[in-house]
Amino acid sequence: MFPTFEKVVKIVLAVAAGASLIGLGTSLAQSGQTGPEVASAIGKWIGDLFAALISAFGYIALVFAVIERTRAAIAFEKEINEWDPKDLERENDPDEVDKADHIVTLIFSALALVIFNLYPDLFSIHYYDGVNQVTIPILTSTFFSFLPWINLMASLQIIFSSFMLAQKYWTPMARILDIVLHLAGMVLAVVILSTPDTLAINAQMLATMGIVDNTGRLDRLFNLLPNILILIVVLATAVSVIRHLIRLFAGKSKSPYPVS
Secondary structure (H helix, E strand, O other): OHHHHHHHHHHHHHHHHHHHHHHHHHHHHHHOOOOHHHHHHHHHHHHHHHHHHHHHHHHHHHHHHHHHOOHHHHHHHHHHHOOOHHHHHEOOOOOEOOHHHHHHHHHHHHHHHHHHHHOHHHOEEEEEOOOOEEEEEOEOHHHHOOHHHHHHHHHHHHHHHHHHHOOOEOOHHHHHHHHHHHHHHHHHHHHHHHOOOOEOOOHHHHHHOOOOOOHHHHHHHHHHHHHHHHHHHHHHHHHHHHHHHHHHHHOOOOOOOOEO
């Protein structure tokens, strides 16, 4: 399972590092720090990033430790035991399950459950007003009113991904279930993003933080952000659904090991 483990580590750590970098840039832009303060903030960020990456690596290792002790490991061992040199000539079967994708989905779904339910304060902006350290939540109570639905979707994703880890090939029913899950997740995301006041970031909040220059422009940008996210979610869902539909109607290859 090491190749899959390596692929998952690269994906998760890259996403974590990218999100952390975006957070650093946002924090520096909001704080207006310059010179030594910026250097100090970057130094602290490097330390926090290293700790976060180590933690993420540990979570991934834990997930794979669990997988190795479940039925999913049997499928990996069976593939190894039934290996044939002729397999080197074959192309990848389009119906073969990419286990790394499902492991990544499982990890992020589990993290979503933990963070949204136990650590909602992580979605906050921290800044210094000259006297005290101030914390302003990014997500409002309106957003958290959708938490039961978010928990349901994350739980269904965990169950489905865990099931697919024990499968070697996609079946028509599995593809249909994945389409339903993707569409349900898209609908939930669109409803949340299109609901007013799910985010606390607005002109009033920016003024409270002391950001008065270009406040109107920033406010318009934050108002446009949900629409951008909706477009991304819809496009990503469409790509996944179309890919499944193509495979559903394309039929199975005549040869189990098509060669190039």
